[in-house]
Amino acid sequence: MFFPSKEELEKYIANLKQTVNSRKVLVCTGLGCLAKGADQVCQRFEELIAENGLKVELTRVTDDNPEVKKTGCMGWCEAGPLVQIEPEGILYLRVQPEDVAEIVERTLKNQEIVDRLTYQEKRGEEVQQWPLMKDVPFYRKQMKIVLRNCGLIDPEKLDDYLARDGYLALAKIVSQMTPDAVVREVTNSGLRGRGGGGFPTGRKWQFAQVVKADQKYLVCNGDEGDPGAFMDRSVMEGDPHSVIEGMAIAGYAIGASQGFIYVRAEYPLAVSRLNKALADAREAGLLGQNILGSDFSFDITIREGAGAFVCGEETALLASVEGKRGMPRPRPPYPAQSGLWGKPTVIDNVETLANIPAILLNGADWFRSFGTPTSPGTKTFALSGKIKNTGLAEVPMGITLRELIFDVAGGIQNDGQFKAVQIGGPSGGCLTEQHLDLSVDYDSLCSAGAIMGSGGLVVLDQDTCIVEVARFFMTFTQNESCGKCVPCREGTKHLLEILEKIVNGQAEQEDLDLLEEVARVVQDASLCGLGKTAPNPVLTTFRYFQDEYLDHVVNKVCPAQVCQSMKDYVIDPEKCRACAKCARVCPVQCISGRPRVPYVIDQSKCTKCGSCFEACPFDAIIVDWRRKENARKN
Amino acid sequence: MENSKQEQTLVRKFEKVNRILEKHSYNQSDLIGILQEIQEEYRYLPEEILTYVATALGVSPAYVYGVATFYAQFSLKPKGKRIIRVCDGTACHVRGSQTVLKAVREYLGLKPDEDTTPDLLFTVETVACIGACALAPAMMIDDQVFGQMDQEKVEQTLESIIQEEKGEEANVFSQ
Numbered sequence: 001m002f003f004p005s006k007e008e009l010e011k012y013i014a015n016l017k018q019t020v021n022s023r024k025v026l027v028c029t030g031l032g033c034l035a036k037g038a039d040q041v042c043q044r045f046e047e048l049i050a051e052n053g054l055k056v057e058l059t060r061v062t063d064d065n066p067e068v069k070k071t072g073c074m075g076w077c078e079a080g081p082l083v084q085i086e087p088e089g090i091l092y093l094r095v096q097p098e099d100v101a102e103i104v105e106r107t108l109k110n111q112e113i114v115d116r117l118t119y120q121e122k123r124g125e126e127v128q129q130w131p132l133m134k135d136v137p138f139y140r141k142q143m144k145i146v147l148r149n150c151g152l153i154d155p156e157k158l159d160d161y162l163a164r165d166g167y168l169a170l171a172k173i174v175s176q177m178t179p180d181a182v183v184r185e186v187t188n189s190g191l192r193g194r195g196g197g198g199f200p201t202g203r204k205w206q207f208a209q210v211v212k213a214d215q216k217y218l219v220c221n222g223d224e225g226d227p228g229a230f231m232d233r234s235v236m237e238g239d240p241h242s243v244i245e246g247m248a249i250a251g252y253a254i255g256a257s258q259g260f261i262y263v264r265a266e267y268p269l270a271v272s273r274l275n276k277a278l279a280d281a282r283e284a285g286l287l288g289q290n291i292l293g294s295d296f297s298f299d300i301t302i303r304e305g306a307g308a309f310v311c312g313e314e315t316a317l318l319a320s321v322e323g324k325r326g327m328p329r330p331r332p333p334y335p336a337q338s339g340l341w342g343k344p345t346v347i348d349n350v351e352t353l354a355n356i357p358a359i360l361l362n363g364a365d366w367f368r369s370f371g372t373p374t375s376p377g378t379k380t381f382a383l384s385g386k387i388k389n390t391g392l393a394e395v396p397m398g399i400t401l402r403e404l405i406f407d408v409a410g411g412i413q414n415d416g417q418f419k420a421v422q423i424g425g426p427s428g429g430c431l432t433e434q435h436l437d438l439s440v441d442y443d444s445l446c447s448a449g450a451i452m453g454s455g456g457l458v459v460l461d462q463d464t465c466i467v468e469v470a471r472f473f474m475t476f477t478q479n480e481s482c483g484k485c486v487p488c489r490e491g492t493k494h495l496l497e498i499l500e501k502i503v504n505g506q507a508e509q510e511d512l513d514l515l516e517e518v519a520r521v522v523q524d525a526s527l528c529g530l531g532k533t534a535p536n537p538v539l540t541t542f543r544y545f546q547d548e549y550l551d552h553v554v555n556k557v558c559p560a561q562v563c564q565s566m567k568d569y570v571i572d573p574e575k576c577r578a579c580a581k582c583a584r585v586c587p588v589q590c591i592s593g594r595p596r597v598p599y600v601i602d603q604s605k606c607t608k609c610g611s612c613f614e615a616c617p618f619d620a621i622i623v624d625w626r627r628k629e630n631a632r633k634n
Numbered sequence: 635m636e637n638s639k640q641e642q643t644l645v646r647k648f649e650k651v652n653r654i655l656e657k658h659s660y661n662q663s664d665l666i667g668i669l670q671e672i673q674e675e676y677r678y679l680p681e682e683i684l685t686y687v688a689t690a691l692g693v694s695p696a697y698v699y700g701v702a703t704f705y706a707q708f709s710l711k712p713k714g715k716r717i718i719r720v721c722d723g724t725a726c727h728v729r730g731s732q733t734v735l736k737a738v739r740e741y742l743g744l745k746p747d748e749d750t751t752p753d754l755l756f757t758v759e760t761v762a763c764i765g766a767c768a769l770a771p772a773m774m775i776d777d778q779v780f781g782q783m784d785q786e787k788v789e790q791t792l793e794s795i796i797q798e799e800k801g802e803e804a805n806v807f808s809q
Contacts, residue, residue: 032766032768032769032781034779035766035769035779035780035781035782036781077768077769078768225762225763226763227722227723227724227725227727227762227763228723228724228725228763228767229763229767230763230766230767230768265670265707266719266761266763266764268777269777303666303667304666304667304670305666305705306666306669306670306705306706306707306708307705307706307707307761308704308705308706309762320666321663322663323661323662323663323664323665323666323667323701324665324701325700325701325704326704326705327704382767382768384724384725384767384768384770385724385725385728385729386728390725390767390768390770391768392768422724425724456724456767458724458725458728460728464728469728472724472727473724476762480762482704
């Protein structure tokens with residue numbers, strides 16, 4: 001397969017669409033479903049379809065031989081393995097190999113729905129069920145542009161992408177549009193960088209376009225390092241061609257002939273899928289010299305990261321692509337003027353680039369019809385934490401946090417109580433109940449002290465200690481600080497020390513003032529985005545959960561019962577048989593007693609190691625979480 | 635005799651490195667990729683090889699050492715045959731990754747300052763996020779992801795891998 005011109009490609013796609021089989025069984029083989037046995041489900045389908053195919057072949061061959069595809073991620077990992085039956089759009093959840101026979105028998109042969117595998121919800125006495133994918137609450141409020149193909153196509157087959165109008169946007173621009181016109185279209189669409197900062201993509205392209213240089217570069221940032229984020233991974237694994245097409249278009253617009261995809265080392269599947277897609281695109285003449293017969297040439301090289309969070313920052317990423325230590329440098333000059341090897345370079349995030357083909361195919365006005373005036377389009381979120389539906393969701397900008405958490409994500413698991421939502425990863429902030437009606441767009445989130453970030457969204461419930469969460473994020477940023485600038489290197493270390501003092505119950509009131517002061521300095525004085533945003537989790541949690549900080553510092557109480565130092569081990573005198581087992585295992589010798597008299601733990605010496613608790617054969621040792629009401633005054 | 639044997643192994647050692655360098659056309663900007671392939675070959679980055687790579691690429695050993703120590707993926711100490719990465723990303727952390735880590739370390743009998751088992755079979759690491767948040771708490775053994783772990787599942791998984799390794803060993807001996 002090789003396309004010498006746009007016309008050839010269009011003809012091929014038109015043919016492809018006619019031969020597409022309408023009866024389809026789609027089995028999600030994303031990471032989530034795979035770990036729950038989607039592979040076996042796939043195999044079972046293959047076997048049974050072949051088996052049954054013989055019997056019913058005479059009647060309707062095409063319908064009884066649906067193609068079993070390995071799709072990318074359908075997003076609702078919690079309910080995996082997911083199986084979708086087309087053309088009806090039926091969605092089956094938690095499908096096990098032993099369920100396959102029933103699906104083949106009832107749905108594929110007799111067009112019946114297998115009720116027990118559909119989504120059901122109890123409303124009082126009544127059980128309501130939604131067999132169709134588009135009606136299921138998790139999908140109802142979603143709007144798919146970036147993930148338009150994820151879950152519907154086989155990411156390892158170019159034909160599948162082509163059948164969904166793949167590479168038509170690239171064909172259109174190389175034959176009909178000038179680079180100027182492409183940049184104008186993207187600028188008009190209002191697309192903002194999805195990597196976190198939200199800088200207008202069109203403007204970034206324009207900066208690089210106007211610079212005159214013999215060589216320009218385009219870099220796709222796939223270094224998705226935020227813990228709790230996996231959107232880019234799903235796109236690279238589920239629809240690699242959309243990223244490649246977006247890159248080629250961007251390359252055409254800015255005048256670059258070489259692109260790089262920087263992927264984290266932790267994503268081996270993304271690397272192998274991208275490699276396959278690159279090879280296929282090259283073979284088809286959609287990458288390489290004179291793409292589709294035009295005089296535009298463009299190729300892409302993959303660079304694997306080696307595990308450094310700071311490489312998500314653009315200047316650090318460039319250093320890493322050049323094979324150096326991934327350390328940021330001051331800007332200006334901006335990469336658009338002087339980037340890779342001193343040449344003008346545009347760096348776009350995976351999700352941003354995946355939007356590009358859709359925008360150029362459907363036009364800027366179409367794109368602006370989604371989302372809000374200042375943040376058009378959609379955003380994918382990786383929903384995780386203490387919610388019912390963990391997984392990937394793409395929603396229009398401007399949706400409220402409440403809709404996102406309670407409708408799409410299904411609310412808090414185990415009927416827990418919502419406490420906070422951490423948005424934007426270690427660079428973002430914690431938002432609370434009062435922000436639930438906040439619109440999700442770049443500007444509203446920023447005004448509340450959080451950031452959109454790359455789209456990680458971790459929901460916390462009443463059992464999560466907010467100070468511990470702040471400490472967790474600080475451990476992460478402190479560890480990942482590259483050490484180049486002093487405010488970030490020393491400041492994050494200091495912040496972490498104070499937070500550790502707080503969770504260990506050794507902090508004083510002054511420490512809280514110091515915490516805030518140091519946080520401000522790190523925010524103001526750091527060189528790059530990592531340091532500038534590192535204090536966000538601390539500052540927002542401190543702002544919205546000051547009481548919880550004070551509980552830890554003044555009362556030495558952890559209301560969520562998480563911080564180990566805030567609990568006491570006490571011996572129940574009724575149950576104690578004075579066997580001395582606890583005293584023998586205590587590493588600090590703080591348990592004392594005499595025969596036939598209940599033993600006592602000296603709380604001032606106890607290190608809360610829990611050895612006595614495990615050693616006691618009579619369950620006489622009780623964990624006593626301190627409460628605010630009877631907090632010890634000190 | 636002993637000496638020439640050592641020399642021979644050394645030559646063989648560098649032969650592999652040479653092949654890797656060749657593949658990357660001695661390109662300085664491919665240094666990270668080169669080191670990744672070397673680490674895949676040797677399971678760590680031996681010091682003498684770092685110096686060798688530096689000379690071959692025409693940069694100082696300090697430069698190569700600087701890159702090798704910057705990235706979390708590289709190890710200057712020998713690593714185990716199977717790498718266990720326990721995810722301690724946000725989602726895994728709030729769903730109990732510490733219990734998973736403790737279970738893994740206890741099962742393998744690692745001392746507090748050890749990350750690799752003495753038989754060089756396993757190395758245990760924590761990583762910030764493997765992007766399997768929906769399966770939290772998760773861990774990865776080499777390229778395979780194991781989701782929704784608890785102590786029992788950790789033990790089962792590790793046991794089956796140890797059995798698998800034993801099987802392989804037996805095969806080698808029977809040949």
